[in-house]
Amino acid sequence: MxxxxxxxxxxxxxxxxxxxxxxxxxxxxxxxxxxxxxxxxxxxxxxxxxxxxxxxxxxxxxxxxxxxxxxxxxxxxxxxxxxxKQHIGADLVNEFGTFCWNELQTKDLETATQFYSGLFGWQTRTTKNALGGEYVEFLRGEHSGAGMIEIQADWGDVPPNWVVYFTVENCNATLEKAKALGGRVDMDPIELEDVGRFAIVQDPQGAYFTVIEMAGNAS
Missing domain, CATH: 3.10.180.10 (2,3-Dihydroxybiphenyl 1,2-Dioxygenase, domain 1)
Incomplete structure (x- = not known):
């Protein structure tokens, strides 16, 4: 392989x-x-x-x-x-064009919370998301390491999954580039106050990921 x-x-x-x-x-x-x-x-x-x-x-x-x-x-x-052992994971994160966040999309927040807390010792902090529902942050000590959101009925046939986020300098420009390269925009940009602007993209083979322009980036 x-x-x-x-x-x-x-x-x-x-x-x-x-x-x-x-x-x-x-x-x-x-x-x-x-x-x-x-x-x-x-x-x-x-x-x-x-x-x-x-x-x-x-x-x-x-x-x-x-x-x-x-x-x-x-x-x-x-x-x-x-x-x-020799490979710890990504060497570069939280910079333009690199990984910045993981998010669990699930249909059962309580069951998922119990599982990940039990397996990794993660704590949780719950706030409101951009759609008005609950957004759960997984914490290790004071460090926020990942998020969790409940799959909504109007999302269609979305199975529980972990979503990766990549940070970009300009969300709109990145979406145009993705389309030019054969991808498609699955969800148009949404603005999150004090967080940034994000959108969901599907690559030409069908894999989904999220791009986010963090608050304060030059557009």
């Missing part, structure tokens, strides 16, 4: 690989896979079932880079656990 690292300024940003044939045959659409770093992947993976989740792939070595396992939470969202 060919594994391609994407870089910016000579630093690892994210990666791509060919979806296995068996997943394509099952009708799995392309998606961005989010990883959570853990100290002991065997212990964390064993804990998943006791919290109501499922282990889709047992821990395995990824050469000398680290060890990974594939997990499905009790609400259906899939993510990976990663115990780093």
């Amino acid at each position: 060919t594994y391609t690292m994407l870089e910016k300024a000579g630093k690892n940003v994210c990666a791509l690989y060919q979806m296995p044939d068996v997943m394509q045959q099952q009708g799995q659409v392309p998606y961005w896979l989010s990883y959570v770093s853990v100290e002991d992947i065997d212990a964390s993976t064993q804990k998943v079932a006791t919290l109501g989740g499922a282990v889709l792939q047992e821990p395995c070595d990824v050469m000398e880079s680290g060890r990974m396992s594939l997990i499905q939470d009790p609400t259906g969202a899939v993510f990976a656990l990663w115990q780093p």
Whole structure:
């Protein structure tokens, strides 16, 4: 399997690989896979079932880079656990054109909260989102590491999933560029006070991601 690292300024940003044939045959659409770093992947993976989740792939070595396992939470969202060796993850984040945020979209906030709090020791803080519903932040100590939002009926057939955000200098310009490259805008920009302006994009192969122009960026 060919594994391609994407870089910016000579630093690892994210990666791509060919979806296995068996997943394509099952009708799995392309998606961005989010990883959570853990100290002991065997212990964390064993804990998943006791919290109501499922282990889709047992821990395995990824050469000398680290060890990974594939997990499905009790609400259906899939993510990976990663115990780093030589590769800790993205070297460059929170800069234009790089990863800046993870967000869980789920149909059961309470069940998801119990699972992730139990697995990683995360705390939560709840506020209102741009649509008037609840927005849950996952905290590790005082650090806000990810968010969670409830899937709404008017979203259509959206399964529980982890969404990745990439920060951009200009949201509108990025959307135009995405369309010119064969992608499409799935959700037009929404303004979040004191946060920024974000939109959902689908790449030419069908994978969804979010771009966000942080508040204070020059447009």
